[in-house]
Amino acid sequence: ITYRQAEELDPGTFTWPYFQAMLLAKRNEPENAIVAMDRAISLDPKYVPAWLLKGTWFIDLGRFDDAKDAYDEAARLGAGSPAIAGSARILLLEERPSEAAKLLEPLSETMQHPHLYRMLGKAYRALGRADDARIAFARGRRDEPLRWRDPIQSQKVDYIGGFGGRLIHAENALKAGAYEDALALLEQLREIRPDDPALLSHLSLAYLRTGDTEKALSTILEGFERHPEYYYFHVNVAGLYREQGKIDDALRHLQRAIEINPNQAEGHEQLGRMLLLQGHYDEALASLEKAINHGVNDPVAALHSGGLIEGSRENWNAAIHYFERAVEIDVSFTMGHIYLGRCLAEAKRFDEAKRVLDWAEKLGTHPSELASARMRVSVLEAA
Numbered sequence: 178i179t180y181r182q183a184e185e186l187d188p189g190t191f192t193w194p195y196f197q198a199m200l201l202a203k204r205n206e207p208e209n210a211i212v213a214m215d216r217a218i219s220l221d222p223k224y225v226p227a228w229l230l231k232g233t234w235f236i237d238l239g240r241f242d243d244a245k246d247a248y249d250e251a252a253r254l255g256a257g258s259p260a261i262a263g264s265a266r267i268l269l270l271e272e273r274p275s276e277a278a279k280l281l282e283p284l285s286e287t288m289q290h291p292h293l294y295r296m297l298g299k300a301y302r303a304l305g306r307a308d309d310a311r312i313a314f315a316r317g318r319r320d321e322p323l324r325w326r327d328p329i330q331s332q333k334v335d336y337i338g339g340f341g342g343r344l345i346h347a348e349n350a351l352k353a354g355a356y357e358d359a360l361a362l363l364e365q366l367r368e369i370r371p372d373d374p375a376l377l378s379h380l381s382l383a384y385l386r387t388g389d390t391e392k393a394l395s396t397i398l399e400g401f402e403r404h405p406e407y408y409y410f411h412v413n414v415a416g417l418y419r420e421q422g423k424i425d426d427a428l429r430h431l432q433r434a435i436e437i438n439p440n441q442a443e444g445h446e447q448l449g450r451m452l453l454l455q456g457h458y459d460e461a462l463a464s465l466e467k468a469i470n471h472g473v474n475d476p477v478a479a480l481h482s483g484g485l486i487e488g489s490r491e492n493w494n495a496a497i498h499y500f501e502r503a504v505e506i507d508v509s510f511t512m513g514h515i516y517l518g519r520c521l522a523e524a525k526r527f528d529e530a531k532r533v534l535d536w537a538e539k540l541g542t543h544p545s546e547l548a549s550a551r552m553r554v555s556v557l558e559a560a
Contacts, residue, residue: 274303442473
């Protein structure tokens with residue numbers, strides 16, 4: 178049965194035209210999607226996501242005035258940031274970057290979302306503010322769409338076919354920060370396949386993200402009984418043990434994870450950070466480099482840790498190399514620039530140090546650390 182047929186059989190239910198509208202949009206039929214959404218809105222005119230979606234589809238059709246009206250209505254109903262972002266998108270498409278930037282600057286500062294930073298970068302680029310655009314694009318380098326809560330859409334999980342499809346949905350919910358939704362679904366899936374290692378790994382993470390550390394640990398330990406060689410159990414339990422101060426247990430599991438799969442980055446990264454805290458600098462550097470070479474999720478953090486190690490040993494050129502690699506990936510990383518500036522000064526490269534710290538000042542964060550670094554440069558230069 179199709180959504181349209183369901184609507185004919187049950188014409189007073191909001192869900193059917195709403196789902197039909199989203200299906201039509203996925204088929205690249207925005208005009209028909211809007212028609213279906215209008216039928217849904219006639220049944221519940223206060224459902225915010227419906228107005229946000231209409232705004233998106235009007236933009237796809239180039240009907241900017243209609244899109245603005247939809248976002249204004251969403252804002253009136255309390256949509257908040259998604260409605261503001263939608264209005265800013267319209268302003269960018271209408272080549273009004275200055276007005277778009279005025280909306281996006283406070284919003285991106287508050288939410289710190291990659292999608293908003295990318296939009297702000299486009300506004301700055303159109304305004305000729307090249308440095309500001311570089312910073313904004315760097316802050317938005319993660320490819321993460323702007324999402325909003327949609328309780329009706331969440332109901333569709335009940336119709337996702339198969340264990341695998343629902344598990345992927347739960348994993349995506351975890352990535353999106355919808356931890357409670359993910360937990361509810363994972364607990365349902367556990368009744369179907371209580372021994373599945375991927376399920377237990379995600380479930381442990383969901384417990385951890387919702388503040389239940391005890392259940393997170395017990396779930397992982399239960400998984401070990403059934404799958405003692407599952408890589409992510411070792412990595413995840415190491416993190417839990419580290420938080421509890423059980424360093425030896427954490428190290429043992431990380432080393433076992435690396436034995437199981439030496440080509441995965443997570444184990445090397447965690448091991449590097451723990452060895453760093455213990456003062457085992459050479460071993461920490463080796464682990465961090467392996468993590469970087471194997472494609473760690475956050476290479477900037479790993480490179481920064483490497484720079485801190487070499488800086489603590491006064492290996493200034495080596496430290497400079499690490500920090501330069503970090504800020505090359507993320508030009509918006511203020512502390513990376515500050516540490517780079519300090520190391521350059523220690524290496525008597527004062528003009529470079531000052532240029533780097535000038536850039537750090539432009540980023541507008543960590544003013545006390547920046548002031549301290551400038552003072553250190555002055556002292557070293559005067560010596």
